[in-house]
Amino acid sequence: MSLEGPSFYDDATIFQNYMKRRERTDTPNDTLELPVVEELLGNVVGQDILDLGCGDGRFGLNLLKAGASSYRGIDGSENMVRVAQANLAGTAGTVSKGALEELRLPPEAFSRVCARLVLHYLQDLTHTFRAVSESLRSDGLFVFSVEHPVITSSDIAAQESGLRQNWTVDGYFNTGPRVTNWMGGKVVKHHRTVEDYFVAAQIAGLVVEGLREARPRREHFTDEELYNRRKRIPLFLVVAARKPPRADA
Ligand SMILES: C[S@@+](CC[C@H](N)C(=O)[O-])C[C@H]1O[C@@H](n2cnc3c(N)ncnc32)[C@H](O)[C@@H]1O
Numbered sequence: 001m002s003l004e005g006p007s008f009y010d011d012a013t014i015f016q017n018y019m020k021r022r023e024r025t026d027t028p029n030d031t032l033e034l035p036v037v038e039e040l041l042g043n044v045v046g047q048d049i050l051d052l053g054c055g056d057g058r059f060g061l062n063l064l065k066a067g068a069s070s071y072r073g074i075d076g077s078e079n080m081v082r083v084a085q086a087n088l089a090g091t092a093g094t095v096s097k098g099a100l101e102e103l104r105l106p107p108e109a110f111s112r113v114c115a116r117l118v119l120h121y122l123q124d125l126t127h128t129f130r131a132v133s134e135s136l137r138s139d140g141l142f143v144f145s146v147e148h149p150v151i152t153s154s155d156i157a158a159q160e161s162g163l164r165q166n167w168t169v170d171g172y173f174n175t176g177p178r179v180t181n182w183m184g185g186k187v188v189k190h191h192r193t194v195e196d197y198f199v200a201a202q203i204a205g206l207v208v209e210g211l212r213e214a215r216p217r218r219e220h221f222t223d224e225e226l227y228n229r230r231k232r233i234p235l236f237l238v239v240a241a242r243k244p245p246r247a248d249a
Helices: 005-009 012-022 028-041 058-065 078-087 126-135 194-203 224-230
Strands: 048-052 070-075 093-097 110-116 136-147 176-182 185-191 207-212 236-242
Touching: 005 012, 005 185, 012 078, 028 110, 028 136, 028 207, 028 224, 028 236, 048 058, 048 126, 058 070, 058 078, 058 093, 070 078, 078 093, 110 126, 126 136, 126 194, 136 194, 194 207, 194 236
Parallel strands: 048 070, 048 110, 070 093, 110 136
Antiparallel strands: 136 236, 176 185, 207 236
């Protein structure tokens, strides 16, 4: 049986596997994705930040330590929200449970919105991107990361066991749901092209000002072999899109 995003993370075994994996050194998240997200978010001092699909909230903790004025996390998984609330206890950060497909946000409340590795679980980005755009202040920034489209469009057969040695990208323009074996379960991820993400931001009235593929950088790795492996194929796509300043601003 395959599961949708939040219910996938609410499976006890999968949740445990995921949290254990995130503790490892040199995870793709820490070595590839996070450095680019941080770079695109820029200086967070004084920023009001919304984090969609916030997971365990540790990113929020780091943003607050780095000087963010406020942090609000939203996640659809009960397990994640529970852990995130515990991680953020005693800080200015808040976390609530919510599905991004039904996002309701106050207008012009945030100066930064981020969505790290969650949007490929959504079947349609239209509502979520519009809600993000409306919740951003003039000149505010939306930074999101997703599994790279060459990964979401590569065959799942090769993922059945062991360290993957080759990737077959196929049906790249056949966008839509693909069932993937991951963390000991089957999850539905929605494949989109690079262009689709770009256009979704444009339709929401945002101007894409950064598009990155999380190119590996040696200084982020403790292991040379892993660094070389990560140069084989891009794992992440990271986009920064800005809400244009109001004409009267
Ligand atoms: C791969 S984890 C990433 C967590 C965190 N952003 C990070 O980078 O560490 C994906 C997260 O997205 C959440 N999620 C998936 N689909 C969602 C949806 N439709 N609405 C809200 N949250 C969702 C999951 O519960 C999970 O916590």
